[in-house]
Amino acid sequence: MTANAAPAAPGSATDPGAGPRRGLPRVLHRAWTLAGVVPFFVYVLLGLGLPTLAIAVGAFQNPDTGKFTLSNIDIATHGIYLHGFIITTELSLITSVVPGILGLLIGYAIFTARRGALLRRVTITASGVFANFGGVPLAFLFIATLGTTGLATHWLTAIGFNPYENGFNLYDLGGVALVYLYFQIPLMVLIILPAFEGLRPAWREAAQNMGAGTWQYWRYVGGPVLMPSFLGCLLLLFGSAFSAYATAEALTSGTIPLTAIQIGSFLNGNVLAGQQNVGKALGLGMVLIIAVLMVFYALLQRRAAKWLQ
């Protein structure tokens, strides 16, 4: 290929779909190069862009007349729906911070184990399995364990502590939070481990050579280095809990006002006349909240990346 026709690197004559090369104006050639990614972009536009646009538009539309209105947004940000956003955010906060800290400790315990040791292999594979586990099957596992007739409930009652007489209920918010730990902790372990890999042994040695104890090392070296990754992981956990739907739905049959479940009920047709588009306003709200979090996450990752290079 001659240089004047080539935005691509030398040797691209072997490329896929390189098409007509000689004699084409540069612009046309560039457009032809882009043709290879057209199917992907069309698919994303139809499967992701269009539906999202429909939600964003629908959120501001009167379902009967199709005219612009703010009433959907108004309804979605008041009453039970505002309550839903608050409960969802609370649940997501608890189920990201608690597993975040536990996962950090477990992750460090695994990290300090010898490389290639059986313990490490088993825990990491198990984390992969459990982090991928969720939804309805998970709900059944916990009903068998901590439901009113579950095995662990039975054991605890036998030693004189009936959890259901002491304020515990698997089918309310606390129960759902406990179940969420089952996939959030392994997820945290998996995403925090690379951050530990970034802690250079040399830093610890240097700190020791200068007389730092364990506490000082973590306070002035390890902690600050880990902090951006840790916060980034927390944000990811938050997003994961925030959009979770099936687990809570299966456990509570929709009695907890979580935003995801509320959106689901709009699809199932449990809607007041004239409010059909409130579900879309709720969806828009969720997307906005998670989008803001993802931006934070990206910024934090960029900071963390500096240390991990």
Place this chain on the structure above:
Amino acid sequence: MATVISQELADEAAAARVPHRRRPVPVWRWVILLLTGVYFLIPLYAALRFAGIASFDDVVHQTGFSDALILSLKLALMTTVITLALMVPTTIYVHLRLPRLRRLLESITILPIVIPPVVLIVGVLEVSPGYLKSTPYLLGLVYVILAMPFAYRSLDAGLRSLELRTLVDAASSLGAGWPTTLWRVILPNLRTALLSATVLTVALVLGEFTMASLDLYQTFPVWIVAFDQTSGPVSTAASLLSLFVTWVFLMLIVTLASRRSRRTGTGQVELFSVRRTVR
């Protein structure tokens, strides 16, 4: 994140250089790991006892079991084929011809994670034409979108670990045409990435509940809930079964990836990433 597993697998030989980093085995490590083990194993044990061994046999004979499983498998096959057909050529093409688009593709493929499945399905049902809405295969088309983040990341990681340009040039200087290069040079080298993309996609489709239930089709996870009313033990057995299936799939990738990484040092597998859409 992918590096966790690959390093794990590749670094056994390097174990010797690590000990100076290690400190005396602290007690707290064992306490934490023990407590964690208890929290994770008790529900498994409880579910096994509740279900009983006989229930596993019953699962298979429930009405609707085979229909639901077959629908899920069909969707899994459809999603995997479309995902690979769309993402493999696109990713290879971008790596070879448009490397500057890689960052853009990365941001685009993270979008399905930003938009919760429950929200996406609302929009999809809103804009889909009637003939698509009346078939369960609409789900397959949407699952392709859900699978993109994982498929793209697996493939991108796989391609990055290859000397793609060198391979392609070498193949062409030996007289291979483009189809031969793709089929006999690139794809075999991408085996682990393809496998991991496939398994993640399949696991995603087999576990996806939110969209299927809202689209009112009885895929396997939806069926598990639907027949809960008739038999608790059998539902629990089905749930355990779905967990074990995931486990076997993941073990399979890890085993294949480790075999590969021992030879090339590049077995990159993202184990965790399917989780977000599963629930």
